[in-house]
Amino acid sequence: MQDPTPIAVGIDVGGTKTHLRAEAGGNPGPGQSPVADQVRTSADHVRSSSGWRPHDPASAAAWLAALIGDALPQHTRPAAVAVGGHACETPRQCEEIRSALHTLLGVPCLVVGDAELLVPAAGLDKGVGLVAGTGSVAVGRRPDGGPIQVGGWGAVLGDEGGSAGLVREAARAVWAAHDRGDPPDALAARLIAALDVPEVPALGAALESAAQPSAEWGRHAPSVFAAAEDGSPLARRVIADGGRALASLVVRLARRGVPVDDVVVAGSTVLVQPALYGAFTDALAEALPSARPRPLRVPPVAGAVALARSLL
Numbered sequence: 001m002q003d004p005t006p007i008a009v010g011i012d013v014g015g016t017k018t019h020l021r022a023e024a025g026g027n028p029g030p031g032q033s034p035v036a037d038q039v040r041t042s043a044d045h046v047r048s049s050s051g052w053r054p055h056d057p058a059s060a061a062a063w064l065a066a067l068i069g070d071a072l073p074q075h076t077r078p079a080a081v082a083v084g085g086h087a088c089e090t091p092r093q094c095e096e097i098r099s100a101l102h103t104l105l106g107v108p109c110l111v112v113g114d115a116e117l118l119v120p121a122a123g124l125d126k127g128v129g130l131v132a133g134t135g136s137v138a139v140g141r142r143p144d145g146g147p148i149q150v151g152g153w154g155a156v157l158g159d160e161g162g163s164a165g166l167v168r169e170a171a172r173a174v175w176a177a178h179d180r181g182d183p184p185d186a187l188a189a190r191l192i193a194a195l196d197v198p199e200v201p202a203l204g205a206a207l208e209s210a211a212q213p214s215a216e217w218g219r220h221a222p223s224v225f226a227a228a229e230d231g232s233p234l235a236r237r238v239i240a241d242g243g244r245a246l247a248s249l250v251v252r253l254a255r256r257g258v259p260v261d262d263v264v265v266a267g268s269t270v271l272v273q274p275a276l277y278g279a280f281t282d283a284l285a286e287a288l289p290s291a292r293p294r295p296l297r298v299p300p301v302a303g304a305v306a307l308a309r310s311l312l
Contacts, residue, residue: 006079006312007042009068010304012117013052013085015134015214019301020045020071022078023309045071054087054097061100068105082110082307084117084300091147108311113149115139118264118296121303127262128250128291132270132280134218136162138249140258150252155213160245161276163221163269164214166238167191170224171203173234186230187238190223218269225273236275243279246270251287260288266296 005024012019022043047067053059064083072078081101088094088111098111115137118129128140136159137152155164174188178200184192188200195206210216227235254260263284270277281293 007072007076008305008308008312009043009072009078009081010117010301010306010308011064011067011081011083012114012299012301012304013049013054013064013083014114015086016049018047018049018052018067019299020047020067021299021301021305022072022076023305042073042076043071049086052086054085054093057093057096057100060085060097061104064097064101065104078105078107078308080108080308080311081105082112082304082311084112084114084304084307086114088113089149089152110307110311112147112307113137113139114300115149115152116147117300117303117307118266119262119303120306121298121300122262122264122294122296123306124262124264126259127264128253128258128260130246130249130263130265130270131267132161132246132265132276133267134163134214134269135159136165136246136249136267138246138253140253140260142257143259148253148256148258150256151249155217159214161242161249161270161280162267163218165245166224166242166269166276167217167220168207169241170227170235170238171207173238174200175203177234185227185234186232187224187227187235190227190230190232190235191220194220194223221269225275228275239273239275240279243276243281244283246276246280247283247287250284250291254288254291260291263291263293264296265293266300271295 007022007024009022024040024042051063094111098109102109115129115131116139119127130138139149141147159165197206224235228239250260250263284291
């Protein structure tokens with residue numbers, strides 16, 4: 001027999017892994033948190049994001065529906081579903097996936113970019129979500145509710161402050177030093193070893209040969225931070241510039257009317273590298289003294305569940 005308690009399903013579809021959480025009971029009012037003894041977790045499921053195709057709405061919706069069917073207990077159906085999707089980059093794209101998913105499930109659905117999960121995950125009604133992992137992006141909403149995204153252009157064109165962007169800028173700094181005739185420093189030595197090339201001029205070809213630049217460049221970011229710890233001025237400058245670039249994303253949102261008093265920060269690079277987080281917070285304090293950075297301490301899927309509950 002199907003459980004009559006409404007079940008809210010939140011899904012965080014990341015670039016490499018997807019986290020689904022389903023909770024039943026305890027539907028809170030606006031701005032309130034569910035009472036612990038009135039809520040139970042019906043499913044908490046992590047799997048690969050392989051097969052996620054956000055630019056094909058029908059395929060993306062079918063993928064999400066299959067995930068829900070696999071993750072929820074037998075004879076259990078969701079009452080509402082909210083999804084934060086990696087590479088869901090425009091309101092039109094999100095709406096197309098939402099419409100297709102609603103058609104398949106027949107329940108209220110919401111689809112947003114994955115960075116939009118951060119603010120509700122932190123228990124806030126408004127603010128900025130800033131992610132700096134492999135890439136970098138910031139999102140927020142104007143007072144009229146209109147969504148705005150800045151950054152997120154990928155490793156080749158942008159993603160400054162993300163791990164891939166840091167490696168790209170580190171290679172540029174090392175090559176510029178080589179062109180000036182400076183002897184290789186610790187950053188050059190670390191990149192040469194990480195990319196398994198014999199000398200600085202070979203770094204460009206090594207990066208250009210990457211089939212998936214974001215992932216393949218990004219995995220070498222620890223070398224940049226290690227070089228900074230070794231005392232490399234070049235590495236320290238790259239990290240400082242990356243922090244300023246992340247702060248500039250928040251500044252762009254502020255200039256477009258987004259409330260930026262609270263900046264919820266997440267990502268596998270910025271939250272695990274104190275040098276980068278410190279560079280970001282220093283730059284943010286200088287540019288926007290009223291903005292408060294808030295590292296996210298819960299999984300972003302909590303934001304998806306909160307959004308799903310708002311649909312009940």
